[in-house]
Every structure is written in C-alpha cells, then in structure tokens.
Amino acid sequence: MFRLLKIELFKLRKTRFFWILIGLVILAFSILPIGAKLWLDYMTSENETIGQFMPDKLPIFDFYDIWQNLTWVYSGFSVLAAFIVLISITSEYSYTTIRQNIIDGFNRNEFILSKLCLILFLSVIFTIAVFIIGLALGFAYSPVTDVASIFAHADMLLAYFIHLLTFLSFSLLIGLLLKRSGLAIALLVFYIYFIEPIINAIIRFEMELPFIASSLPYKATQSIIPNPFRKYVLSEIRYTIPGPEMMVCLVYLGLYVFASFYVMKKRDLS
Amino acid sequence: MNEVVLSIKGLSKNYGKVQAVKQLELEIPKGSVFGLLGPNGSGKTTTLGMVLGVVNPVAGSFRWFNENDDVLARKRIGAILERPTFYPYMSGWDNLDLVSRLRSCGMDRAKDVLEMVGLYERKDDKFKGYSLGMKQRLAIASAMLADPEVLVLDEPTNGLDPMGIAEIRDLIRNIAAGGKTIILASHLLDEVQKVCTDFVILKNGKKIHSGKVNSIGANTRLIELGCSDMNALQSALNNMNQIKSLVRNNDLIQVSLDADVTAEMLCKSLAEKGIFPGHIITREKNLEELFLQIVNEN
Numbered sequence: 001m002f003r004l005l006k007i008e009l010f011k012l013r014k015t016r017f018f019w020i021l022i023g024l025v026i027l028a029f030s031i032l033p034i035g036a037k038l039w040l041d042y043m044t045s046e047n048e049t050i051g052q053f054m055p056d057k058l059p060i061f062d063f064y065d066i067w068q069n070l071t072w073v074y075s076g077f078s079v080l081a082a083f084i085v086l087i088s089i090t091s092e093y094s095y096t097t098i099r100q101n102i103i104d105g106f107n108r109n110e111f112i113l114s115k116l117c118l119i120l121f122l123s124v125i126f127t128i129a130v131f132i133i134g135l136a137l138g139f140a141y142s143p144v145t146d147v148a149s150i151f152a153h154a155d156m157l158l159a160y161f162i163h164l165l166t167f168l169s170f171s172l173l174i175g176l177l178l179k180r181s182g183l184a185i186a187l188l189v190f191y192i193y194f195i196e197p198i199i200n201a202i203i204r205f206e207m208e209l210p211f212i213a214s215s216l217p218y219k220a221t222q223s224i225i226p227n228p229f230r231k232y233v234l235s236e237i238r239y240t241i242p243g244p245e246m247m248v249c250l251v252y253l254g255l256y257v258f259a260s261f262y263v264m265k266k267r268d269l270s
Numbered sequence: 271m272n273e274v275v276l277s278i279k280g281l282s283k284n285y286g287k288v289q290a291v292k293q294l295e296l297e298i299p300k301g302s303v304f305g306l307l308g309p310n311g312s313g314k315t316t317t318l319g320m321v322l323g324v325v326n327p328v329a330g331s332f333r334w335f336n337e338n339d340d341v342l343a344r345k346r347i348g349a350i351l352e353r354p355t356f357y358p359y360m361s362g363w364d365n366l367d368l369v370s371r372l373r374s375c376g377m378d379r380a381k382d383v384l385e386m387v388g389l390y391e392r393k394d395d396k397f398k399g400y401s402l403g404m405k406q407r408l409a410i411a412s413a414m415l416a417d418p419e420v421l422v423l424d425e426p427t428n429g430l431d432p433m434g435i436a437e438i439r440d441l442i443r444n445i446a447a448g449g450k451t452i453i454l455a456s457h458l459l460d461e462v463q464k465v466c467t468d469f470v471i472l473k474n475g476k477k478i479h480s481g482k483v484n485s486i487g488a489n490t491r492l493i494e495l496g497c498s499d500m501n502a503l504q505s506a507l508n509n510m511n512q513i514k515s516l517v518r519n520n521d522l523i524q525v526s527l528d529a530d531v532t533a534e535m536l537c538k539s540l541a542e543k544g545i546f547p548g549h550i551i552t553r554e555k556n557l558e559e560l561f562l563q564i565v566n567e568n
Contacts, residue, residue, distance in 0.1 A: 007368070010371065097357060099355065100355035102322070103324060103349045105341070
C-alpha cells in the first residue's frame with residue numbers, strides 16, 4: 001500500500017499541475033470561511049436578517065453546525081481533487097508510461113491499486129484539512145466548545161470522505177476510458193455542471209422522482225451531505241447522513257472501482 | 271545448453287479484422303541474440319507487446335523461463351517497446367528511481383548502467399531535454415537497471431544518426447558478451463546481421479523463415495568482378511557451368527557460385543581464356559539479400 005502510494009507521489013511530486021491544484025484548494029478552503037465571516041459581519045452592521053435569524057445569531061460556525069456547513073460547501077471544490085486524479089491517469093496514457101509501467105514489472109492490478117491509493121490519500125488529506133479548519137473556526141466563533149458539542153454530527157466528515165472517495169473513483173474511471181486529459185476534464189466539467197443538473201431538474205421536478213434524481217452519478221456523491229443552509233431558512237432540520245443515499249453512493253463506489261480494474265484488465269496498452 | 275528463455279505457441283492477435291499475428295510458434299534459446307525481422311506492420315511490436323503483458327492475445331500462449339507467473343517473469347526481463355518511454359518532466363536519474371520502485375529492485379546499479387550508456391553526466395537533466403540518442407540510451411540503461419536475464423529491444427536504433435547507431439550496436443554487443451539473452455526487433459538488417467546469432471522473419475503476422483545468422487551464406491558464394499573488357503568477361507562467365515546466377519550492373523558483374531567454388535578457381539578459368547579481372551571481391555550473401563528474397567517469395 002505505502003509502496004504504491006509512494007510511487008504515485010513520486011510521479012506527482014515534480015509536476016506543475018499537482019501543486020497548482022493543491023494551491024487552488026488551499027486558496028478556496030481559506031477564502032470561503034473568511035468571506036462568509038465578512039458577509040455575516042456586513043449583514044449584522046446593516047441590520048439585515050437571514051430567514052428568521054439575525055446574522056450574528058446564525059450558528060454557521062458553531063459546533064456542531066459547522067461540520068455539515070463546511071463539508072457541504074467544501075464538497076463543491078472536490079472537482080479540483082478530481083482534476084488531480086484525471087490528469088494523473090490521462091498523462092500515463094499521453095506519455096505511454098501506463099504501458100512502460102507494466103513492462104517494468106508492475107502488474108495491471110497494482111497500477112489501478114496505486115491510483116486508488118492516491119484517491120484514498122487525497123480523500124484522507126482533504127478530510128483531515130476540513131477537520132482542522134472546522135476545529136479552528138469552531139474554537140474561534142462557537143459559543144459552546146465542550147467535547148460533546150464538538151463531536152456531535154462530526155460524522156458529516158465521514159460523509160465528506162465517502163463523497164470524495166466516490167467522486168474521485170468516478171474521475172479515475174472517466175480518465176481511464178477517455179485517455180486524453182483535455183477531453184476528460186472538459187467532459188467531466190460539462191457533465192457535472194451542465195448535463196447532470198438538467199437531467200436532475202427533469203427527473204426531480206417534471207417526473208417528481210427526487211430519489212432517482214439524487215442518485216445521478218455526481219448528485220449521489222453530494223446527496224450524502226444534506227444542504228445545511230435550508231434549515232436556517234425553512235427550519236427544516238436534517239443533521240444526519242441519509243441512509244438510502246449513502247447506500248447508493250457506496251454502490252457507485254464499488255462499481256467504479258470494479259470497472260476500473262476491469263477496463264485495465266481487458267485493455268491493450270498500445 | 272539448449273535452455274529456452276521464451277517459448278511461444280500458437281500466439282495470435284487481431285485488431286478488428288486485421289490479423290496482426292497469426293499462430294506464431296517461436297523458441298528463443300538462452301544466450302542468443304535473437305533478431306525479430308520483418309517489414310513495417312509485420313507484427314513484431316504486437317508480438318513483443320503480447321509477451322511483455324501489455325497486449326492481450328486472442329489465442330495461443332507464451333512462457334518465459336518455464337515460469338507460470340508472467341508478472342514474476344517480467345521482473346527478470348528488461349524491455350523497451352517502440353520508443354523510449356519516460357516521464358518527460360523528471361530527470362534521467364528520477365526516471366530510473368521510479369523504475370527501481372516499480373521493479374522493487376533498488377538503485378545500486380543506477381550509476382553503473384548510466385555510465386555504461388554514457389549518460390551519467392547528464393543524469394540530472396530532464397528527460398524531455400534529451401536528444402533522441404540519449405533517450406534511446408536511457409531506455410537501455412533503464413532496461414538494464416535490474417540486471418535482467420533477458421533484454422528485449424524494439425527498434426533501438428530508430429531515428430538515430432550513423433554514430434548513434436554504431437554506439438547502440440557496440441552497447442548491444444557488450445551486453446550480449448556479458449551472457450545475456452537479447453531479443454532485438456528491427457528492420458535494419460545490417461544491424462541484425464552484425465549483432466544477432468539467430469533470426470526469424472515475420473510477414474503479415476506469420477513466421478516465414480528462421481535460421482542462424484552465421485549460416486546465411488553457407489551454400490552460396492558471391493564474387494564481384496570487374497575488368498577493362500566487360501563484354502568479354504560477361505560472355506566468358508556465361509559459358510562457365512559453376513555459375514548459378516549473374517548480375518551485371520555498369521562496370522561490375524556479380525556472380526553467385528556454389529560454396530565449394532573459390533575465387534582462385536574462377537580466376538584460373540578466366541585466365542585460361544585470356545581474361546584478367548582487375549577487381550575481385552569475395553563476399554558472403556548478406557541478410558538483406560536473403561530477407562528481400564524470402565519476403566518477395568512469400
């Protein structure tokens with residue numbers, strides 16, 4: 001495991017795209033809470049209300065709301081991690097190193113396993129980063145900081161972790177199938193921001209099948225973290241990871257992993 | 271002595287309707303420098319791709335070192351397929367480091383193999399900055415990194431200038447002298463004749479000839495003749511029954527004879543007719559001539 005992860009990091013360590021994307025993630029992760037805080041302060045100074053709350057009473061950064069708030073918002077940036085996975089797999093095709101790796105004594109399963117190790121690594125690192133940011137924000141702004149409050153609903157971090165694993169495995173499969181970086185990135189972006197939202201809208205509102213809509217490939221990885229902000233407006237409280245959605249997500253995860261091994265096994269690497 | 275490094279049985283591959291390799295049977299003896307010849311598109315690279323585990327055969331089987339696990343077997347083989355393949359943004363050294371991690375073989379030999387191919391001074395330069403010859407040499411260094419028993423080289427002199435070709439040839443000879451088995455795919459017949467001990471010729475995915483390089487000229491002798499009166503020479507030669515064939519181009523005549531007829535015997539009979547050739551060169555039939563003959567016959 002560690003050998004495979006070290007190989008992946010060795011491959012990535014000298015690439016520019018990896019560090020640029022990591023930089024963008026750090027930027028996004030730090031700008032968002034700062035921006036949210038500035039906005040709340042501004043709303044307070046203008047005496048505006050948000051839903052039935054006064055902005056300074058809104059428990060956005062409070063334990064235990066913070067976990068769901070952060071993971072839900074940050075899950076929107078997982079696409080940056082997906083780009084790392086996409087470029088990492090497609091560049092193996094463009095350099096034909098995918099073939100040379102096998103010739104050099106890697107077996108095909110090890111090759112996929114090493115990419116899965118990278119996915120696991122990114123998911124763990126991102127989850128830990130969100131955990132640390134959450135702790136820092138909570139300790140800075142939360143009125144309650146007892147252990148029970150801190151860790152109540154911290155299971156949203158688990159949902160976030162599964163979200164990352166599944167979405168990144170999806171990206172791996174897309175990269176394996178499409179082989180070309182530009183094409184894979186363009187199609188992934190087009191799919192998650194254009195095609196799927198349209199299909200989602202049709203299934204959800206026209207056909208009125210919300211569960212099916214939530215089970216679309218990208219939506220499924222997001223549906224396991226329920227939108228936390230709705231509760232501030234509609235007082236509709238949902239702090240728990242939805243079970244059926246989680247099942248769907250795990251099924252997808254298994255499917256992507258299996259399909260990646262299968263594609264690699266069947267394909268001629270020429 | 272007759273140990274077999276690789277045996278191929280009935281190996282076939284098709285891409286859609288195109289049959290790239292048909293029912294190939296092959297045995298590669300240990301310690302040989304084995305030439306895999308054939309025109310472009312004859313299935314050389316596909317065959318190597320299959321035995322290296324990157325192309326899935328449709329039928330047939332192959333076996334390295336009589337070993338069942340071909341992933342384990344592959345760790346005993348160093349190979350380049352088609353062109354040198356490395357991560358362009360990494361230095362030569364880092365690329366070898368990566369290969370050593372893939373092979374789990376350690377970097378103890380890295381300095382030696384880089385020195386062997388004359389790249390040690392450039393080891394910290396990025397691969398993308400290397401010339402084609404340097405890339406080919408890095409590929410050979412990389413293939414030699416784990417001290418493999420077998421070296422598979424696919425067109426190792428592709429795109430190189432004459433000096434580069436000569437360098438690679440010397441390198442291959444030195445490696446072969448170290449007792450390694452080398453499988454060399456090439457369409458540069460001159461190269462193969464200079465370095466190989468055995469060869470097969472493929473055409474349209476089929477084996478059409480196999481043999482030993484040193485027996486190519488075994489039953490014919492080629493003699494090139496020239497003299498001031500070419501017409502007299504030609505008619506004199508035409509009347510000799512030892513001559514198997516005669517080709518005249520400009521001011522030289524090339525005849526092929528049975529191997530037991532020497533140039534001396536030929537000169538003696540010409541002298542008896544009052545013809546004294548000023549230019550006499552005996553040479554063996556070369557692989558190129560044999561290759562063209564066989565490929566055209568099939």
